Amino acid sequence: MLFPKLKRIYFYLAYLIFAILYITVSLVAPLGPNRFNLSTSRTHALQLTILLPVVVIWLAAIYGVEKFHSYARLIRKSKDGQALYIMSAGLMILVGSILFNGLIGIVRPWALKDGWLSAYTVFNNYVAVLLPLIAYYVMHTGSRALLKSIKARSSRLSWAGIIILLAVTGAGYIAALMSYDYRTQTPDPSKYNSFYISTPLILATIALPYIIGWALALRAVVNLNQYRKQVKGVIYKRSLFRLEVGIVTVTVFYMFLQLLVAFSTYLAKANLGSILLFLYVLIILYALGFMIIASGTSKLTAIEKIR
Amino acid sequence: MPRAELIERIVAVTEEYLGPASERFIYRLIRFHLSKEPTSISKKDIPKLAEWVKVSLGLLTNDKKLVDDCEKNLLKLAV
Numbered sequence: 001m002l003f004p005k006l007k008r009i010y011f012y013l014a015y016l017i018f019a020i021l022y023i024t025v026s027l028v029a030p031l032g033p034n035r036f037n038l039s040t041s042r043t044h045a046l047q048l049t050i051l052l053p054v055v056v057i058w059l060a061a062i063y064g065v066e067k068f069h070s071y072a073r074l075i076r077k078s079k080d081g082q083a084l085y086i087m088s089a090g091l092m093i094l095v096g097s098i099l100f101n102g103l104i105g106i107v108r109p110w111a112l113k114d115g116w117l118s119a120y121t122v123f124n125n126y127v128a129v130l131l132p133l134i135a136y137y138v139m140h141t142g143s144r145a146l147l148k149s150i151k152a153r154s155s156r157l158s159w160a161g162i163i164i165l166l167a168v169t170g171a172g173y174i175a176a177l178m179s180y181d182y183r184t185q186t187p188d189p190s191k192y193n194s195f196y197i198s199t200p201l202i203l204a205t206i207a208l209p210y211i212i213g214w215a216l217a218l219r220a221v222v223n224l225n226q227y228r229k230q231v232k233g234v235i236y237k238r239s240l241f242r243l244e245v246g247i248v249t250v251t252v253f254y255m256f257l258q259l260l261v262a263f264s265t266y267l268a269k270a271n272l273g274s275i276l277l278f279l280y281v282l283i284i285l286y287a288l289g290f291m292i293i294a295s296g297t298s299k300l301t302a303i304e305k306i307r
Numbered sequence: 308m309p310r311a312e313l314i315e316r317i318v319a320v321t322e323e324y325l326g327p328a329s330e331r332f333i334y335r336l337i338r339f340h341l342s343k344e345p346t347s348i349s350k351k352d353i354p355k356l357a358e359w360v361k362v363s364l365g366l367l368t369n370d371k372k373l374v375d376d377c378e379k380n381l382l383k384l385a386v
Contacts, residue, residue, distance in 0.1 A: 080327040149327070234324050235373070303328045307336065307363065
C-alpha cells in the first residue's frame with residue numbers, strides 16, 4: 001500500500017527543507033531584466049512578498065494533508081479507511097507536486113543565464129503534467145473504492161456535467177495554446193515563455209494529459225460528493241462534508257492554477273498590483289481549502305478516538 | 308436473540324448517526340467501558356452502553372435531540 005507509515009515529523013521536516021531551499025535559492029538566483037524596472041533590493045523585497053505567502057501556503061497544505069493522512073491511517077483496516085487512505089495518498093502526491101514544482105521553478109534564472117532553458121522548460125513542463133496526473137489518478141481510485149465500500153454508484157447526471165465542463169475548459173485551454181505565438185520557440189526567453197517542443201507533442205503530451213487529469217480530478221470530487229450523499233450517519237456526514245469541501249476547493253484550485261499557466265500571457269499584460277492581488281486571492285483560497293480539510297479530518301478523527 | 312445478532316443490531320442503530328464509523332465506535336466503547344468483547348454483549352449491558360453512547364455522542368454534536376434519539380433506539384434493544 002502507498003505511504004504505509006509516515007510519522008507527523010516527516011511531513012514538517014520535509015516542509016522545512018523545501019521552504020528553506022525555496023527562499024534562499026530564490027534570493028541568490030541571478031536577476032534578469034524585469035519589465036517593472038526595479039532595483040536589486042526592491043526586486044528582492046518584491047520576491048519576498050511572494051515567497052513568504054507561498055511558504056505559508058505550503059505549511060497549510062502540509063498541515064491539511066498530514067491531518068488527512070493521520071485520520072486515514074487510523075482507520076485504514078476498514079473498507080472506508082482503505083479508500084480514504086488511497087485518497088489521502090493522492091492528495092499527498094498533489095501537495096508534493098506543488099512543493100517540487102515550486103523548487104524547480106526557482107532554478108529557471110540559472111537555466112536562462114547559462115543557456116539550458118529549453119531542456120529545463122521541457123523537464124519542468126513534464127513534471128508539472130505528470131505528478132498531478134498521478135495524484136488525480138490515485139485520488140480517483142480512492143474515491144471509487146469509497147463508493148464501492150457502500151455499494152453505491154455515481155449518478156449519470158454528474159458524468160454529463162463533467163463531460164460538458166471538460167469540453168468547454170479543454171476547448172478553451174487548447175484554443176489558448178494554439179493562439180500563443182511563441183509556442184515552440186521564443187525570440188526573447190526573458191519576456192515570452194515557450195514549450196520548446198513541436199505543436200503535436202504539446203497537444204499529445206501536455207494538453208491531453210492535463211485534460212485527462214482534470215477529468216480524473218472532477219470524477220474524484222463527484223464520487224466523494226456521491227459517497228457523502230449516500231452513506232449513512234448524520235454526524236459522520238456533517239464531518240465528511242467539511243473534508244469534501246476542502247478537497248473540492250484544493251482540487252479545483254489546482255486545476256485553475258494549471259489553466260492559469262496556459263493563460264499566463266494574458267496575465268503578463270496586467271500591472272504589478274493586479275498580479276499580486278490576484279496571486280494573493282488564489283493563495284488565500286488555496287490555504288483555506290487545506291485548512292477546511294484539516295478541520296473536517298479533525299472532526300472525523302474525534303469520532304474515531306472518543307471513548 | 309443470539310449475542311452476535313445483538314451486536315449487529317446495536318451497530319445498525321448507531322450507523323444512522325455515525326455511518327461507517329459506528330462499528331469501530333461501538334466496539335471501542337464496549338471494550339473500554341464494559342470490559343467485554345463486543346460479540347459477548349447481552350441485553351442487560353445495553354442500558355450502560357446506551358449511557359456511554361449518549362455521553363460520547365454529546366461530545367461530538369450539540370444536537371441534543373439526535374443524541375436522545377440514539378439512546379432511545381438503543382434502549383429499545385434491551386427489551
